[in-house]
Amino acid sequence: MKATATPTTWRGVLTGFLAVLALVGFWPSPVDQPVQGQLAVFLFLIHALGVPPWIGYGFVEATANVALFVPLGFLAALAFPTKPWWQIGGFGLLVSGFMELGQLLFLHSRYPSALDLATNTAGCLLGFSLVAFVRRPRIAAAAT
Numbered sequence: 501m502k503a504t505a506t507p508t509t510w511r512g513v514l515t516g517f518l519a520v521l522a523l524v525g526f527w528p529s530p531v532d533q534p535v536q537g538q539l540a541v542f543l544f545l546i547h548a549l550g551v552p553p554w555i556g557y558g559f560v561e562a563t564a565n566v567a568l569f570v571p572l573g574f575l576a577a578l579a580f581p582t583k584p585w586w587q588i589g590g591f592g593l594l595v596s597g598f599m600e601l602g603q604l605l606f607l608h609s610r611y612p613s614a615l616d617l618a619t620n621t622a623g624c625l626l627g628f629s630l631v632a633f634v635r636r637p638r639i640a641a642a643a644t
Contacts, residue, residue: 510579517575518595524568525599529609532561565619566626569596573627585628592624593617 505513524531532539539560547553569592576588599620600612 505578507579507581510575514572514575514579517571521568521572521595521599526602526607527610528607530611532564562615562619565616566623569620569623570627570630573624574630575627576624577628577631585625585632588628589621589625593621595624596620 539557543556543560546555572592572595573588576583576591580588596617600616603610604612
């Protein structure tokens with residue numbers, strides 16, 4: 501017999517992940533600050549090897565924001581399996597909005613941005629899409 505996690509179990513995991521996001525979002529200084537020097541050296545080296553210059557700090561930061569929120573969408577889709585994509589995306593936007601608002605109001609060394617809202621929401625939707633993609637073949641097979 502195969503054991504599967506229930507939506508209630510996934511809600512617990514989602515709650516834990518939200519706590520991790522809160523730590524990242526409300527850390528007093530930018531979380532990449534300790535590695536900015538190494539990142540600058542790495543980007544310099546890859547550009548010297550021919551990697552296009554548009555792959556710079558902004559690209560790395562935006563990609564990291566997307567990646568940070570993929571688990572949120574993934575877990576939210578499992579925790580609330582009947583919710584449509586736009587509600588999961590709205591949840592990601594809401595979580596990101598609270599993080600950005602908190603940075604604006606309380607953290608003087610952090611910089612909220614609309615780009616973070618967009619990339620975080622995109623990551624959340626990507627996570628939702630991964631769950632939908634994995635579930636699709638099972639749903640189609642069960643229907644036949």
